[in-house]
Amino acid sequence: MSRFWSKVVHGLTPYTPGEQPKLANLIKLNTNECPYPPSEKVLQAISQAVNGALRLYPDPDSAALRQAIADYYGIGRDHVFAGNGSDEILAFAFQALLNHEGPLVYPDITYSFYPVYCQLNGIRAKHLALEDDFSLDLSKVPADAGAVIFPNPNAPTGRTVSLESISTLCQRLPERVIVVDEAYVDFGAETAVPLVKDYPNLLVVQTFSKSRALAGLRVGFAIGQPELLAGLERVKNSFNSYPVDRLASAGAIAAMEDRAGFEHDRQRIIASRTWMTEQLSALGFNVVPSAANFVFARHPEENAEALAQALRERAIIVRHFRLPRIDQHLRITIGTREECEALIQALKEILA
Numbered sequence: 001m002s003r004f005w006s007k008v009v010h011g012l013t014p015y016t017p018g019e020q021p022k023l024a025n026l027i028k029l030n031t032n033e034c035p036y037p038p039s040e041k042v043l044q045a046i047s048q049a050v051n052g053a054l055r056l057y058p059d060p061d062s063a064a065l066r067q068a069i070a071d072y073y074g075i076g077r078d079h080v081f082a083g084n085g086s087d088e089i090l091a092f093a094f095q096a097l098l099n100h101e102g103p104l105v106y107p108d109i110t111y112s113f114y115p116v117y118c119q120l121n122g123i124r125a126k127h128l129a130l131e132d133d134f135s136l137d138l139s140k141v142p143a144d145a146g147a148v149i150f151p152n153p154n155a156p157t158g159r160t161v162s163l164e165s166i167s168t169l170c171q172r173l174p175e176r177v178i179v180v181d182e183a184y185v186d187f188g189a190e191t192a193v194p195l196v197k198d199y200p201n202l203l204v205v206q207t208f209s210k211s212r213a214l215a216g217l218r219v220g221f222a223i224g225q226p227e228l229l230a231g232l233e234r235v236k237n238s239f240n241s242y243p244v245d246r247l248a249s250a251g252a253i254a255a256m257e258d259r260a261g262f263e264h265d266r267q268r269i270i271a272s273r274t275w276m277t278e279q280l281s282a283l284g285f286n287v288v289p290s291a292a293n294f295v296f297a298r299h300p301e302e303n304a305e306a307l308a309q310a311l312r313e314r315a316i317i318v319r320h321f322r323l324p325r326i327d328q329h330l331r332i333t334i335g336t337r338e339e340c341e342a343l344i345q346a347l348k349e350i351l352a
């Protein structure tokens with residue numbers, strides 16, 4: 001606490017990012033980064049952007065990057081917004097589109113940044129309880145919702161909702177903004193991007209941090225009809241007009257264009273997820289069916305926090321949340337196959 005802080009800052013409980021320890025030889029399965037490096041094409045594009053033009057501000061509209069994203073999805077560039085990581089775009093969306101009279105509805109178990117943004121913006125939240133199997137039933141979104149946000153697949157559960165249920169929700173609440181946070185969509189859920197043309201109230205948010213191996217570059221994007229994007233634009237231009245720097249833009253464009261590299265890594269991660277799920281199940285874990293680059297699992301006889309600690313002593317870090325309903329679960333990022341094997345070997349030793 002400090003007397004120099006504003007009242008708002010005194011009242012905040014900030015998000016705790018997964019740790020980024022500096023130890024060598026650590027197996028880091030706690031923040032859902034991609035285990036494989038960006039492709040050579042991406043690294044070259046960034047290197048080539050290291051030149052004298054860095055003295056100039058980047059394009060405030062990120063036109064070339066938005067065009068690359070638009071080309072990937074076969075939509076118009078006017079339907080794409082780009083930002084400094086999807087967290088920034090979510091922050092803009094909370095201010096621009098989700099702050100209304102009625103409460104903002106999101107799952108009781110979900111990305112823990114949502115409550116933080118609510119607090120920062122003075123938005124009233126209403127939790128939608130997940131079912132016992134952690135599935136999300138969108139037909140239970142209350143009619144008094146001021147707006148709705150959820151990840152698909154959800155985090156940290158990895159469970160998906162169908163496009164049909166998203167479409168039904170958009171129709172049922174046509175005057176309410178629905179944000180689908182698709183940070184993990186490339187690992188097994190269906191993207192809601194094709195629904196955007198039908199629903200002016202739908203905003204889809206994605207990131208380069210997970211499936212495109214660029215968490216260090218900080219690039220995210222949103223897809224929606226121009227009317228919604230104009231709301232984001234107004235907040236952006238009241239905050240930081242140049243959110244995507246020149247190097248980030250060059251790297252992200254190359255990543256969008258490198259479809260073969262993307263597809264290769266994505267398939268390797270999905271295959272390792274299948275392997276991890278089988279191995280964890282064989283060790284007695286209950287594993288939630290995951291469509292993401294992590295699994296969410298609990299062991300019926302072992303304390304989750306103690307397991308996380310025992311793994312840490314073996315230089316493997318996973319994520320444990322001290323939160324209601326999930327404090328006996330571990331969220332484990334899918335690493336390289338070798339990292340997954342090391343995790344399973346460590347668990348075998350711990351459980352023996």
Ligand SMILES: *Cc1c(COP(=O)(O)O)cnc(C)c1O
Pocket residue numbers: 084085086087088111151155181183206207208209215218219220
């Ligand atoms: C990782 C993550 C993000 C944020 O991604 P950045 O683009 O790196 O800011 C957003 N939503 C969810 C659900 C995530 O897990």
